[in-house]
Amino acid sequence: MLLLAVVCLLCLWSPATLAGGVGSVPNCMPRKTVSLKSNGGHSFREDGVLNYTTMLVREDLNLLILGAREAIFALDLANITSKKAMMKWQVTDEQNDECVRKGKDATNQCKNYIRILHKKDDGTMYTCGTKAFNPTCGYLSWADGQLVLEDKQEDGKGKCPFDPFQGYTSAMVDGVLYSATSINFRGSELAMTRSSDEIIRTDVTANWLSEPNFIHMAHIPESENKPEGDDDKIYLFFTEAAVEYDSYSKVDVSRVARVCKGDLGGQRTLQKKWTSFLKARLECSVPNTKLPYLVQDAFHLCPGNWRTCVFYVVFTPQSDSSQSSAVCAYGIEDIKAVFSKGKFKVPVKVETSFVKWLVYTSDLPDPRPGACIDDYARSKGINRSLDLPDKTLQFIKDNHLMDQEVKPLGKRPLLVRTGPAFTRIVVATTTDLNGDSHHIMFIGTKSGSVLKAVNYDGEMVIMEEIQLFESSQPIKILRLSNSTQQLYAGSDAGVVQVSVSKCGRYDTCLDCVLARDPYCGWNLDTDRCSTVNTSHRDSSVIQSVKEGNASRCQQLDNSKPVNISFFLGNTVKLWCQPYSNLAQVEWHVNGRPIKASETFQILSDGLMVFNASMDDNGHYTCDSIETVLHQKYRTRHVAYDLKLWVGTGTTASLHDVREKHNTFIAMVVILTLMLAGLVIWNLYKGHLPLPFCPRGPMNRSEVDHLDGNRTGDHKLASSRNMNSNNNHLNDRRCSDFKETDRLATTTGSTVHVSLQYIDDESEI
Incomplete structure (x- = not known):
C-alpha cells in the first residue's frame, strides 16, 4: 500500500498545473488491476509465426483478418481461438538470397512482413508485405471459407515500407491507397503518396519532411454539408526533426499534416506533387519537461458528423529523463483553423549559410497557398489544382510549416501517467443509464497491459489496467469491434481478445458503482454487476458514473471472524x-x-x-x-x-498462557537440575567417559585383563573390532547430540530424540 501511495503522489505532483478543466488528472492510478491469468480473454498464436501487428476487422464477414510474418489468418471475430483459414505468403529462396547479398539479416529482415490490410469497396482486400526488402502488394479475397491471394501482384514501392521495422501508415479512401512510408531501399527517402492512376506525393526535401517517422493517417469527409464547397482532407500524424529551432543538437517534434483529396498537383510548378500539403506542430505540454513529447499513435472518433471528430493522440518523451506518457485530444475544428487561418513560418537566409525561420507577415498570394479547391476558387475560374497560379504554387513549394501550434482540448493533456510507456490507443463510445455518451479510451503500454480510462467533465478516471501479454511484450496494435464489443490487441508473440465490459469483475454493489464504468451497473433484481442497456433505465439498476454516488448500495459487513x-x-x-x-x-x-x-x-x-x-x-x-x-x-x-x-x-487466553508458561519453565528447571546431578554421579563413579573426549583404544594387557575377569558365555571381541565399534559408537552419539543442539537453536522448536532399545550385547 505504501508503494501505491508513493506512485500516486508522484503522478499527482507531476501534472500539478492540470487541476480543473478538461485535462485534470486526479486519479493517475488504475482503480483495479487485472492479472494476466484473470483477464478473461481469448488468445491466438501459431507455432513458428511472429509479429502479429496488422489487423483488419471485417464485421460484415464476422472475421478478424490478421497479418503476421509470412502469414495471413482469418479468425472468428467473436472468438479468435477459432482459426477459419490461414494463408502463407513467404519469400522465395531467390528473394531471400538477394536480400542477404544486399547486407540484410536473413533471420529477421529478409522475410515478408504483412504491413497493409484494407477493405475495398467491392469487398475484396488490398494487402502489402515487405517481401525481403522488395515491397509487394496484391488483392486478397474470402471465398468458400478460404483466403485467396490473386496471382497477379504489383510493385509496392511507395505503398509499403522496405524495412519491416520502419514507421509507416496508410489509409484506403474511395478505393485509392494513401500511404506514408519510404520510397527507396535505404529508407532515406520518405514521402506521403497517393497511389492513383496519377501518383501524387511530397517532395524529398527537408522543408517538406525532415527525417519523419509516420504514425497515423485519417480521412475526414469535410466536403459533407459544407456551404463553401470544401474538399475532403487526409490528415497525417508523424514526428520529424525540427527545422525551425535554433539548436546545436537535433530536436524532434510532433506534427499533423493534411492534403486535399482532390489535389492533382500543379500544371508546371509542383507537377505530381501535393499543392495542398501543410503541416503544423502538435502541442501536448507536460509539466517539468524540457523537450517536446513525441506522438506514438492516434485514433480519430466522429460520434456525429465530421465536425464532432476528435483525435486522441498518445505521446511519450524523447529522452530518458522522464518516464511519463500522456494523452492529448484535438478537435477537428481547431486543427482546421490553424491550416485555414494561421500564419506561415518561412526560412530566411542570414549571412551566407545560416537559415532562420520567421513568421511571414506580408500578403499571401490569392488563392491562399495550401487551400483546397472550394467555391471561392471556382468563382475565380480555378476548378482544379492544375489551374492554380504560379504565385500560389511557388509559395507553397518551399513553405509548408504553420507558425501556430495545434493546442489540445482544454489546453492541457487528458492524462499524464508515470510508468510503462504508452504505445497504442483506441476509443469506444457508450451511453450510460442517463443517456449521456462517453468516450472510453483503451491505451496499450510497453509492458503488455491496457488501461481503460474515461474523462468525466474534466476528471480522468482509470477504471482498470488489464494485463494481456507478458510484461516483455509491448502492445503494437489495438482494434475495436462495435458488433462484438471486443478489443483486439497484437504483439510480436500473439493476439489477445477481451471484452470492453467485464462487469463480473465487480463483486459487490459498492465495488460496481464506485468503478464508475459506464458499461456496468448493479442490478438489484439479480444482485450482481451486469452490462447496462436501454431497458435498464429504471430504479432496478444502480449506476453513477459522473458522481460515483453509491449511497443506494446496501452496506455489507464481512465481519464474521x-x-x-x-x-x-x-x-x-x-x-x-x-x-x-x-x-x-x-x-x-x-x-x-x-x-x-x-x-x-x-x-x-x-x-x-x-x-x-x-x-x-x-x-x-x-x-x-x-x-x-x-x-x-x-x-x-x-x-x-x-x-x-x-x-x-x-x-488459550493471555492469563492461561502466562500461567502455563511459568509452570513449563519451572518443570524445565527441575528436570535440568535432576539430569545434571545424574550425569555428575555417573562421571564420579566412572560409568561415563568425560564428554567429547572418547577414550583411546585399549592396549593388549588391558584386553587380557578384561578377558580374565569375564565369566560365562559372554566373550569380548578382538581388540581391532572393539576399537572400531566403540569409537564409531561414541562418535555417532556425539554427532547426534550436536545435531539436536543445532535444531533447538535454529528453530526454537521442541526436539524429540529417540533412543533405540538394544536387546543383544553382541550389537555393542
Missing part, C-alpha cells in the same frame, strides 16, 4: 485485499488502530505481525475507505481472532 492460531516468535500474515487500488486500508486490533512499527507492517494485501508474542492476541479487523468526489465509503473486508497456540486442538 476467522480463527487464527500462532506459535510464539512466529511471523503471521493476515490477508486483506481491497476491491480498489485507490482505497486506503485501515487495520484495528481490539478496536484500536494499528500503525506501522517493528511489530506491524501494513501491506497492500495484508498485515504482517513479526515475532508474534502473547501480547498480539486479539480481534483484528481490516477496513478500506475509498473517496469519490469528497464522499468516503467504508467497507469491512475481513476480521480475525488471533490466539496463541498452546496444545493440540486448544488455544
